[in-house]
Amino acid sequence: MKKTDLLSIGELAERTGISTSAIRFYEEKELVMPARNNGGQRRFMRADIRRISFILVAQEFGFTIAEIGVQLKRLPEGRAPNKADWTKLSTHFKIHLDARIAKMNALRERLEGCMGCGCLSLNKCQLYNAGDAAASYGRGPRYVMGDDPIQTLDE
Template identity: 45%
Template sequence: MPESAMIAKELTIGELSERSGVPTSALRFYERQGLIASRRTTGNQRRYHRSTLRRVAFICASQSVGMPLSVIGGVLGFLPEGVSPTREFWFKASVCWSEEINARIEKMERMRDRFTECIGCGCLSFEECALVNPGDTLAEHGPGPRRLLEP
């Protein structure tokens, strides 16, 4: 029997977890979110197509650069079920995400610059700081670290 015939076309959730390095709980979550899909056996066990390995790798790689699952899911929605993400697919996804990535970079730079400026005096108090927030005027704009979050 040829070696390719011995490779299973489907994986159990345990096999997918072991091969991908992603815990089974995360795989179930991905499935509930519609990022991956499985079929159920007559015994109600999950079986994943082998292409799911690449989908999971794509999800992990995307998360490692800060993409939220909702954005990842939107991109995976363009990929037909049972089809593995390819290099070309990754390139198209990265082009789609360039605006989001640039916005994240700008936000991180803004936070770095403003956070460093704010803690320069050592008081760490946004509510009482006479230099950055005199009279607690930022409270009018709502809760949270307003100077760090807003452009």
């Protein structure tokens, strides 16, 4: 590896358009792993530009840092990923992305039918949660997220 293949944190920030503090955060979360020079300064591989680009795109799609980290663990450490490495990562990531798209499409359909209808039918409304029955499924709007409403005696 040539010295010109390594970037300072400032150079990486300039190339990726994100702040140095964001890069340090990604380092803390082990999404990027710079080397250190004799003076202790971080040195990033040019391939980290692509890693950070992947992180930014995945965040735009709503993936968490932890989820992104799982995907990036598929890439090799200590060398620039090659086409086969990125193909392997993209194959696994596509599965998660397809599942997220399916979930979002289902949510869109539920919201169009629920919030947009104006029917105010408590028997059909996926936002109605009599007696907080949905709490047994976990946090959040459980029926809108796809859990089946619990049938109550007064229906």
